[in-house]
Amino acid sequence: MEHNSTFPIKLTELDMLRDEASSYLKSVQWEQGSRAKNKDKDAKDESILLYLSRANSGSSVDITSVSKTILALKKRLLPDSVALPIHLNQTLYAVQEGITLGIWIKDSYYDASGLSSLNENKSALDSNGKREFESKMHTATAFMLFSTAYKILNDLKPFASDDLSVMKQKFAGIPEVSLLSPLKGIACSLFYFDKYLGHPEIVKSDKDVIDFTVVYFEALIGEIQLRKSSLEYTETIEDRTYKLEKSEFAISGWNNVFSGTAKSIEFNKIKFEQIVGNRDAKHFARRLTERMLSYDFTAKKNPFQELGGLCPFLWATEFLVQEKVCL
Structure with missing residues (x-):
């Protein structure tokens, strides 16, 4: 009101x-x-x-x-x-x-x-x-x-x-x-x-x-x-x-400005190629990130659970397309 x-x-x-x-x-x-x-x-x-x-x-x-x-x-x-x-x-x-x-x-x-x-x-x-x-x-x-x-x-x-x-x-x-x-x-x-x-x-x-x-x-x-x-x-x-x-x-009225208040944390933006580190570690981090993004919210699971952790990211994409899942 x-x-x-x-x-x-x-x-x-x-x-x-x-x-x-x-x-x-x-x-x-x-x-x-x-x-x-x-x-x-x-x-x-x-x-x-x-x-x-x-x-x-x-x-x-x-x-x-x-x-x-x-x-x-x-x-x-x-x-x-x-x-x-x-x-x-x-x-x-x-x-x-x-x-x-x-x-x-x-x-x-x-x-x-x-x-x-x-x-x-x-x-x-x-x-x-x-x-x-x-x-x-x-x-x-x-x-x-x-x-x-x-x-x-x-x-x-x-x-x-x-x-x-x-x-x-x-x-x-x-x-x-x-x-x-x-x-x-x-x-x-x-x-x-x-x-x-x-x-x-x-x-x-x-x-x-x-x-x-x-x-x-x-x-x-x-x-x-x-x-x-x-x-x-x-x-x-x-x-x-x-x-x-x-x-x-x-x-x-009943408005409470203190409800749900929390201190925010801001992270500095950085591109992947700016990260300094071991080549294999960076490769693993990128692959892990890509596979995490493949999570299917409708099925409530990640397709890599069935495809196997070593499958290329492309396989997951094809799987999702075949299943008509929209990321």
Whole structure:
């Protein structure tokens, strides 16, 4: 859908929401669902999924404090440091700013979609009104979480490692994502973010905190994208762009510019006759290249498998012509 309207995200309005965002970092409560508790229940004790499934320590509701976990990491990783190390500080600040912006986006959706009015008259809603209220609540929560994660990635990706493959191998996914309400959505996402940070195998250096945060919130965006098709009342999300004041940062619907990004590698072009090397080796390399190009994508095999590896390249060409295969 074409985005035909741009709305500014004013810094003064974000300032008014920052205390609320900070309060979530200080303390949120989340009760794990039964499916999350039972994930990987037969795995070994050192399994991260099993660790997450036991994150409530036997109690029904757990109080999570990301800010305290960050301070605990500082003591474990850099006990001699007086100030909070820069990578930990960057992460904590980025998550706070992401939540702040997410709250603003949620409030904007409330007003644009009519959810604010439904919420004010919730007790008087009929069955259709209640269904609309619940559907819009789910969509508001999803867009809030998406925007929060998107802002965090925007702020932290420039400082993350180029290669996150090791961290992604450690990461076992997010056991559950709640879209029931904005409060439950942020509580659930921060709960598992906090528990991962507290796992000794996830964070072994202060730089790992940034790397893991990027991996985690990339996964959160992925979870939201998977649920996007089931969401209703998304018109006021997909028809507009929100742009942060005095910044290039913008949110255009569900678009994710970080999806599939990778660093490209450019090779210098060189002709075969420019290669310096043993004559026999060069001959073998040319022949190998030619035979690799003879692969038949329809038959899903190379004709040299039947013709024999020592057959001239011309034989393969004739074979393909006879079989009416187009390379």
